[in-house]
Amino acid sequence: MTFTNWYNRTLNKIWGFVEDRTSMKKWALRPQPEFTFKPSYWTGAFVVNAFLMQVVTGALLLLYYQPSTAPTLTACGQPLATYSVAPAAWCSTYYIIHSVPLGSLLLSSHLYGAYAMIFLMFVHFFRGYYLGVYKAPREFSWMVGTLLMILTLGMGFTGYLLPYTQLSYNATNVGIVLALRLPTVGPILGPLILADGTSQGLLSRMFDAHVLLIPLGLAALLYAHIALFESHGIAPPATSDPVQRRRFNEKEDKSSVPFMPHIFWYITKWGLLYVGLILGIAALWPWSLPTYVGNVAAAGVVTEPDWYFLWLFKFVDFQGVTPVLAIGVTTVLIVYVLFLPFLDRSKRTHPRDRPLFIWLGTSLLEFFVLMTVWGGETPGVQILPMAVAETVGPLFVVTGIVVALFYWRYRRSYLRRLAARGMPFAGAYPLPSTGTPAPVAASEVSSRE
Numbered sequence: 001m002t003f004t005n006w007y008n009r010t011l012n013k014i015w016g017f018v019e020d021r022t023s024m025k026k027w028a029l030r031p032q033p034e035f036t037f038k039p040s041y042w043t044g045a046f047v048v049n050a051f052l053m054q055v056v057t058g059a060l061l062l063l064y065y066q067p068s069t070a071p072t073l074t075a076c077g078q079p080l081a082t083y084s085v086a087p088a089a090w091c092s093t094y095y096i097i098h099s100v101p102l103g104s105l106l107l108s109s110h111l112y113g114a115y116a117m118i119f120l121m122f123v124h125f126f127r128g129y130y131l132g133v134y135k136a137p138r139e140f141s142w143m144v145g146t147l148l149m150i151l152t153l154g155m156g157f158t159g160y161l162l163p164y165t166q167l168s169y170n171a172t173n174v175g176i177v178l179a180l181r182l183p184t185v186g187p188i189l190g191p192l193i194l195a196d197g198t199s200q201g202l203l204s205r206m207f208d209a210h211v212l213l214i215p216l217g218l219a220a221l222l223y224a225h226i227a228l229f230e231s232h233g234i235a236p237p238a239t240s241d242p243v244q245r246r247r248f249n250e251k252e253d254k255s256s257v258p259f260m261p262h263i264f265w266y267i268t269k270w271g272l273l274y275v276g277l278i279l280g281i282a283a284l285w286p287w288s289l290p291t292y293v294g295n296v297a298a299a300g301v302v303t304e305p306d307w308y309f310l311w312l313f314k315f316v317d318f319q320g321v322t323p324v325l326a327i328g329v330t331t332v333l334i335v336y337v338l339f340l341p342f343l344d345r346s347k348r349t350h351p352r353d354r355p356l357f358i359w360l361g362t363s364l365l366e367f368f369v370l371m372t373v374w375g376g377e378t379p380g381v382q383i384l385p386m387a388v389a390e391t392v393g394p395l396f397v398v399t400g401i402v403v404a405l406f407y408w409r410y411r412r413s414y415l416r417r418l419a420a421r422g423m424p425f426a427g428a429y430p431l432p433s434t435g436t437p438a439p440v441a442a443s444e445v446s447s448r449e
């Protein structure tokens with residue numbers, strides 16, 4: 001017996017024992033169809049991987065970080081004169097970077113890991129949006145996902161203040177002013193965020209939220225998200241034909257691959273690559289700490305949030321956009337995303353068949369990217385209504401025209417292809433909502449339209 005055979009058999013035996021004793025196959029880490037061996041099917045797993053790395057690096061940072069605004073007596077491990085008035089939160093961050101072995105690598109990988117987690121979450125979100133994975137029966141998976149997105153952004157927001165730099169302090173205050181304008185929720189959030197109204201109260205609340213409350217919420221929602229995913233199975237490739245989609249599920253159910261060792265190793269491989277990349281980037285470009293809150297030399301510091309909130313900051317720079325309006329628009333966006341499964345009611349998942357929602361989603365993505373770049377280039381610079389109309393208007397119009405042309409071009413050719421194969425397009429007729437699906441040629445099923 002070769003070593004590989006022996007190794008695989010032993011691993012399978014151990015896993016079989018665990019699976020048997022926990023009835024795991026019924027509720028978690030279930031076998032998945034063969035077609036899922038592509039990274040695009042595991043974008044959510046990559047976010048989980050990023051979250052786990054944040055938990056580990058965050059727990060290590062907790063060993064040294066002090067959530068206090070009191071001027072430090074230890075002077076950040078430097079000669080006393082240097083930073084004797086700097087707040088302890090900033091000093092402990094300075095200490096991590098300059099005095100803790102591998103501290104700079106640890107802090108930088110926590111920061112870049114947060115960026116990567118948020119970026120991957122957006123990839124996961126937009127993939128789901130374009131491929132219509134939110135359609136029945138996955139509506140609740142989508143809604144829980146939306147709540148996960150809000151909490152993940154909340155992690156970024158609360159973590160930003162913790163190094164207690166003037167830059168992060170200013171930006172957090174702007175964010176809090178906006179959050180307090182939220183209808184109904186704002187007045188409730190006020191005392192929760194501001195505590196006793198002192199800066200120590202604010203830092204303590206942000207710290208509690210960042211290291212305990214939001215991670216607990218994330219873990220609970222993640223459990224629900226993954227449980228829902230396991231109960232419905234992975235969404236099949238997008239298609240124009242709901243009948244074909246059902247067939248696909250039936251066919252793939254029979255060719256599923258066990259979680260252990262195949263899927264486990266597949267995800268572990270990507271997970272290790274991710275950890276290596278983040279550590280590599282953190283080692284090559286370590287984060288440098290901006291100056292502390294209260295440093296008189298920092299009076300002219302520009303107020304700027306992390307990249308994922310730049311779009312909102314830029315939005316407030318538009319002339320006539322008040323905080324109430326900005327928060328109103330954000331609320332509308334959240335409600336749109338949350339209830340999307342109930343707005344896009346057609347049974348077809350292929351982007352080709354959903355021009356309105358593809359136009360809305362693409363415009364949203366472009367708006368987000370444009371505002372982020374704009375916010376990074378000109379933070380705090382007021383933008384006049386004419387400049388807004390000239391920049392954003394053509395974007396939405398051109399996107400609309402491009403989507404309409406694609407819709408016209410590809411739907412027609414798709415219909416022609418189906419007609420040539422002697423298969424009428426289900427969309428041309430009323431859809432069979434229940435009952436046995438009509439026979440579909442095997443080649444049709446595997447073409448994964």
Ligand code: HEM
Pocket residue numbers: 041042043044045046047048051121124125128133134138141142143144145146148149152222225226229233234235337
């Ligand atoms: C912290 C953020 C999130 C995490 C950790 C996460 C995790 C996951 C995981 C592990 C899966 C299983 C399939 C896969 O690996 O892709 C999944 C599927 C899914 N997620 Fe998320 N997710 C997050 C955010 C979101 C968001 C923001 C949405 C949408 C609003 C969303 C909607 C969905 C849906 C609909 C599925 C089922 C997709 C399918 O069956 O192919 N998730 N998610």
